[in-house]
Amino acid sequence: FAPVFNxxxxxxxxxxxxxxxxxxxxxxxxxxxxxxxxxxxxVNRCGNxxxxxxxxxxxxxxxxxxxxxxxxxxxxxxxxxGLIPVPVNTLLRAxxxxxxxxxxxxxxxxxxxxxxxxxxxxxxxxESRPSHCLRVEGTGGSLQTLIASASAELQPAPATAEDDCxxxxxxxxxxxxxxxxxxxRDMVVTSEFxxxxxxxxxxxxxxFSAAKLFFAYGLGNGxxxxxxxxxxxxxxxxxxxxxxxFETIEQFKxxxxxxxxxxxxxxxxxxxxxxxxxxxxxxxxxxxxxxPSDLFKRWQQKTGLVILDGIGxxxxxxxFISNREDDINPGSSGRLVPGYEARILDENDNPVPQGESGRxxxxxxxxxxxxxxxxxxxxxxxxxxxxxxxxTYILDRQxxxxxxxxxxxxxxxxxxxxxxxxxxxxxxEHPRVLEVAVVGRADDAGxxxxxxxxxxHNPDDAGEDxxxxxxxxxxxxxxxxxxxxxxxFVAELPKTATGKIQRFKLRS
Ligand code: 3SK
Numbered sequence: 001f002a003p004v005f006n007x008x009x010x011x012x013x014x015x016x017x018x019x020x021x022x023x024x025x026x027x028x029x030x031x032x033x034x035x036x037x038x039x040x041x042x043v044n045r046c047g048n049x050x051x052x053x054x055x056x057x058x059x060x061x062x063x064x065x066x067x068x069x070x071x072x073x074x075x076x077x078x079x080x081x082g083l084i085p086v087p088v089n090t091l092l093r094a095x096x097x098x099x100x101x102x103x104x105x106x107x108x109x110x111x112x113x114x115x116x117x118x119x120x121x122x123x124x125x126x127e128s129r130p131s132h133c134l135r136v137e138g139t140g141g142s143l144q145t146l147i148a149s150a151s152a153e154l155q156p157a158p159a160t161a162e163d164d165c166x167x168x169x170x171x172x173x174x175x176x177x178x179x180x181x182x183x184x185r186d187m188v189v190t191s192e193f194x195x196x197x198x199x200x201x202x203x204x205x206x207x208f209s210a211a212k213l214f215f216a217y218g219l220g221n222g223x224x225x226x227x228x229x230x231x232x233x234x235x236x237x238x239x240x241x242x243x244x245x246f247e248t249i250e251q252f253k254x255x256x257x258x259x260x261x262x263x264x265x266x267x268x269x270x271x272x273x274x275x276x277x278x279x280x281x282x283x284x285x286x287x288x289x290x291x292p293s294d295l296f297k298r299w300q301q302k303t304g305l306v307i308l309d310g311i312g313x314x315x316x317x318x319x320f321i322s323n324r325e326d327d328i329n330p331g332s333s334g335r336l337v338p339g340y341e342a343r344i345l346d347e348n349d350n351p352v353p354q355g356e357s358g359r360x361x362x363x364x365x366x367x368x369x370x371x372x373x374x375x376x377x378x379x380x381x382x383x384x385x386x387x388x389x390x391x392t393y394i395l396d397r398q399x400x401x402x403x404x405x406x407x408x409x410x411x412x413x414x415x416x417x418x419x420x421x422x423x424x425x426x427x428x429e430h431p432r433v434l435e436v437a438v439v440g441r442a443d444d445a446g447x448x449x450x451x452x453x454x455x456x457h458n459p460d461d462a463g464e465d466x467x468x469x470x471x472x473x474x475x476x477x478x479x480x481x482x483x484x485x486x487x488x489f490v491a492e493l494p495k496t497a498t499g500k501i502q503r504f505k506l507r508s
Contacts, residue, residue, distance in 0.1 A: 001161035007184040008080035009156050011227045012043050020230050026069050027252055028235040034069050036230070039076075042069070042147060044154035046077030049146035053108065053132050057082040057157060060106035060167070062130070064088050064097065064115050067213050067235040070136045070143060072223065074110055079165055079184075082157025086167045086179065087214040089416070090115055091479045097122035099176050100169055101130060103373060108132035110143055161185035167372060168216055170314035171410070171417035179372035180315045189366040190220050190318035191228035193339035198322050199256065199283065199308070201225050206232040206280075208254035210240040210263055211415060217287050220318040221258035242270035246278075253280035260288040260415030264299055264307065265445035271302050278303050287312050287319055288415020290403040292446035293331030310334055311403065315387050317366040321401045332400040333393075340364035342401070343386065344393055357404050360393040361386045409503060411440040411448055413481050423450055423474065423482055430473050432461050437493050438484060439506045452484035453506050455492060462489035 015021070021037035034042070050061060061078045063085055065071045071087070078085040086104055088097070090112070097119055101109060111119045113135050123129050135142045159165070165184040169177040195201045209221035213235075226233040234252040236244065240263060249257060257278075259267070264286060284299070284307040291309035299307055310322030311333045321342070323334035336342055344358040345351060352358035363386045370378040381388045392404040411418045420438035427436045435455040440448040452470075456462060467487045474483040494505040 001185060001188075003160065004158050005161045005184060006080060006082075006156035006159045007161075007165060007187060008043065008076050011187065011224065012040050012076050012080070013156075015227075015230050016040055018230065023230070023232075025226070025232055026072065026235060027232065028068060029237060029248060030068075032069055034072075039069075039072060041152050042073040043076040043080055044152050045147045045150040046070075046073040046143070047081035047083075047154045048077075048150040049143065050074075050078055050083055050108065051081050052146070052150060055083055055107045055132070058084060058164070060084045060086050060104045060108075062086045062088055062101055062104060062106045062109045063214075064090055064109065064111040064119055065136055065214075066090060066112040066114060066237045067218075067222065068112070068136070068237050069235070070147075071213050071235075073147060074136075074143065075166070075223075077154075080154055080156050082159065084164060084166055086169070087219065088169060089214050089479070090212065091416075091481065092118065093477060093479055094118045094121035094125065095477075096177070096479070098125045100179075102126060103176065104167070104179060106130050108134065110134050110136060112136045113138060159184050161188075164369065168214075168219075168314045168317075171419060178374055178377055180368035181370050181372055182317060182366075182368050186317050186366040186368075187220075187224045188228070189339060189364065191224050193364075193366075194310075194319050194322065194337050195220065195225035195228055197338050198310075198319070198324060199225070199285070200325070201229050201231060201256065203230045205229070205256055205282075206234060206252065206254040207256045207258065208234040208236070208248060208252065209258040210236070210245050211258055211260055211288065215288075215416070216314045216317050217258070217260075217312060217319075217415070221256075221285070242267040246270070246274075246276035249281065250277050255280060255282045256285065257281045257283075258285045258287075259307075261286055261291045261295060261445075261447050262289075262414040264291070264295055265447060268295070268298055268302060278305060281305055283308060283325060285310070289412035289447065290333065291331075295445060296328075296330040308334070310337075311389075311391070311401075313387070313389055315368045315381070316340075316362060316364060316389075317368075320362050320364055329398070329400045332396070332402050334401065335399050336401075342393075342395070344395055354395055354397060357392050357394045359407055360389045360391045360401075362389055363387070409439075411450060413449055416481055418450065418482050420450065423452065423478065423484060426474050426477050427452060427454065427470065427484075430470060432456055432458070432466065433470075435493055437501045437503060437506055439503050441486065441507070443485070449485040450482070451486040451488065451506075453488045453490050453493060455490060459489070459491065
């Protein structure tokens with residue numbers, strides 16, 4: 001890396017020097033097309049618009065923004081101007097946003113109008129509001145109107161590859177989300193090591209990520225990897241369903257498709273009664289949760305396409321263990337991505353013999369510098385450049401890594417972290433619920449979803465009506481993917497002598 005290095009230069013400005021000014025980089029489901037020249041200009045305008053508001057170097061800009069061109073303008077404009085963009089999950093609720101806005105100490109919140117109800121409720125709950133709260137679209141001071149009137153010239157703020165660049169919030173099993181602080185170098189590392197060396201992404205590729213840009217997974221798939229090699233990307237701004245994903249692929253003809261196991265399973269189900277032209281796709285990718293080998297095989301049989309499964313994390317920014325197009329072991333996460341090292345340790349922090357399970361630690365140059373404002377968690381998780389992934393893994397004799405579960409009780413539901421304790425806290429608010437424990441259970445496709453085990457004040461209340469009521473209760477206060485898919489009314493919960501719930505018994 002050069003001594004002075006703002007990562008917006010190689011990702012955005014470089015393309016003008018390399019003759020891609022007129023090439024379309026972004027196509028959206030709303031009919032928007034953006035060339036590399038227009039992207040660079042709007043990034044400059046947006047960076048200036050944020051500076052004109054008085055936001056100073058190093059200050060945070062929270063982005064609760066759908067997948068659209070303005071996501072790119074705001075993210076890269078902030079980076080080029082020396083500000084810190086913080087994309088946040090758009091599926092969260094007001095209480096989550098209130099926490100993140102306060103924790104980040106941000107100067108600005110930028111949000112798509114679709115999320116106004118939750119975001120504005122959050123802002124009303126805060127003791128002190130950020131100085132600037134802007135909608136992306138709309139009249140009267142929206143980000144779009146500020147972009148239109150700001151200067152199109154912006155010099156990159158001086159930075160080094162080691163300087164803080166952007167944050168992503170990651171969920172914890174208990175407690176609150178943590179802001180993983182990423183550096184300027186991190187997106188270069190993931191784009192080069194995973195994007196180029198594993199996916200073989202090149203200039204003539206077109207990416208379509210059903211996983212949204214606010215996830216570390218979607219951010220790489222749909223934004224940084226295509227920008228790194230001068231490729232194109234397709235943005236879809238609503239919730240992906242099998243139907244809309246197939247329509248998007250048929251319309252925009254991407255060569256790389258990025259999904260999550262739950263969506264691949266739903267797409268396969270849709271293909272039982274319908275068909276879709278996937279001929280543009282050269283490779284499918286999956287992450288977020290382990291891809292069952294049966295799902296891999298059925299997808300390959302039905303579509304003729306392989307799915308590259310891998311595991312990544314918000315803290316490492318993208319995938320660090322992956323299958324390869326010419327080296328796939330279905331049901332495994334694959335082999336280490338170049339640039340990363342792995343250790344599997346026992347409970348005394350000693351390496352386990354090959355073939356035995358232990359806690360997976362990873363080292364690589366895309367690891368977050370720290371968790372914001374959380375030295376204790378940083379010290380526990382990030383040690384001498386190694387990151388504790390929180391996952392249990394086995395390395396087999398052939399060098400493939402096999403996922404065995406979490407070391408904590410976290411669940412991955414549809415590729416998104418989900419804390420059972422948060423669902424329990426919601427259920428226990430219900431007046432009929434005495435005790436509750438939530439665990440993960442595999443559905444018919446082998447994908448984990450939350451299951452609630454409930455002790456009622458009055459066991460006679462159990463039944464379908466109460467299930468419906470509890471479902472509505474959960475959906476009213478939790479992010480949409482966090483509700484239990486099954487309710488089991490039980491007489492008591494299995495507990496240790498000290499009263500700790502024995503979750504392993506509920507899982508079995
Ligand atoms: O969950 C994953 O597997 C993942 C993959 C890539 C980037 C980020 C994450 C969390």
